[in-house]
Amino acid sequence: MAEGGLSVEFPGSLKSSTLPPPRTRIFKIIVIGDSGVGKTCLTYRFSAGKFPEKTEATIAVDFRERLVEIDGENIKIQLWDTAGQERFRKSMVQHYYRNVHAVVFVYDVTNAASFRSLPAWIEECKQHALGTEVPRILVGNKCDLQDSIQVGTDVAQQFADAHSMPLFETSAKNPNGQGDGSFGGGNSDHVEAIFMTVAHKLKSQKPLVLSQPPVGSGGTINLSRGMNGGGDGARSWGCSSC
Numbered sequence: 001m002a003e004g005g006l007s008v009e010f011p012g013s014l015k016s017s018t019l020p021p022p023r024t025r026i027f028k029i030i031v032i033g034d035s036g037v038g039k040t041c042l043t044y045r046f047s048a049g050k051f052p053e054k055t056e057a058t059i060a061v062d063f064r065e066r067l068v069e070i071d072g073e074n075i076k077i078q079l080w081d082t083a084g085q086e087r088f089r090k091s092m093v094q095h096y097y098r099n100v101h102a103v104v105f106v107y108d109v110t111n112a113a114s115f116r117s118l119p120a121w122i123e124e125c126k127q128h129a130l131g132t133e134v135p136r137i138l139v140g141n142k143c144d145l146q147d148s149i150q151v152g153t154d155v156a157q158q159f160a161d162a163h164s165m166p167l168f169e170t171s172a173k174n175p176n177g178q179g180d181g182s183f184g185g186g187n188s189d190h191v192e193a194i195f196m197t198v199a200h201k202l203k204s205q206k207p208l209v210l211s212q213p214p215v216g217s218g219g220t221i222n223l224s225r226g227m228n229g230g231g232d233g234a235r236s237w238g239c240s241s242c
């Protein structure tokens, strides 16, 4: 048997064929929001399992990936960590929004201006033909800075409801809520739970049409929703604010 493959005998045939290993679906999730809200830290936290010691403003985009298994299926979660600064975004914006499966909007709970910017980020998505059929979530980051909070949960929840998005409040730095237990879901890794929730949502969406990767694409699979797919809107997948 070829490595990683599966050898099968077809009835009536003397030849055996080698099937490729099962394909790994890729979910492309873009993470957007003002500069400094913590997009790089959140995506790094999910992919590397820790808070980065030092970050610099992202230029254009960084990719972070993690392979997860959901209900026995291998899924690659591909996070597109985009630049918040306009001057670093210009050349790449078109690429961010191509074949996106989900959008994560991030604001900083200690920075009201980053919350006020959210309508502009939502508008940018609309302009790139991303409608409500694409799952979207709202993340308020830096909840560990309890003494500096400028955006309360109530106002954030109202905004999330108005835009049919689940709200998560978390901290890339202290994702377990250690210290005060007021956020973060006990002992579980909250940042992990956020991205896994999105992946579960994407996996449950039906129908998903797998298209063959172009020759030489290195096995990348494009997913597109069928005509009737994803029509339930974000609200139907529940609010997980915490």
Ligand SMILES: Nc1nc2c(ncn2[C@@H]2O[C@H](COP(=O)(O)OP(=O)(O)OP(=O)(O)O)[C@@H](O)[C@H]2O)c(=O)[nH]1
Pocket: 033, 034, 035, 036, 037, 038, 039, 040, 041, 042, 055, 056, 057, 058, 059, 082, 083, 084, 085, 141, 142, 143, 144, 145, 170, 171, 172, 173, 174
């Ligand atoms: N206290 C605290 N600081 C955080 C948290 N997340 C990020 N930071 C800090 O916020 C600053 C900006 O974080 P980044 O992740 O680089 O921000 P960004 O959104 O990627 O910024 P751009 O790349 O410019 O768009 C860094 O100094 C981080 O250490 C958090 O949850 N808590």
Ligand SMILES: [Mg+2]
Pocket: 039, 040, 041, 056, 057, 058, 081, 082, 083, 084
């Ligand atoms: Mg960044």
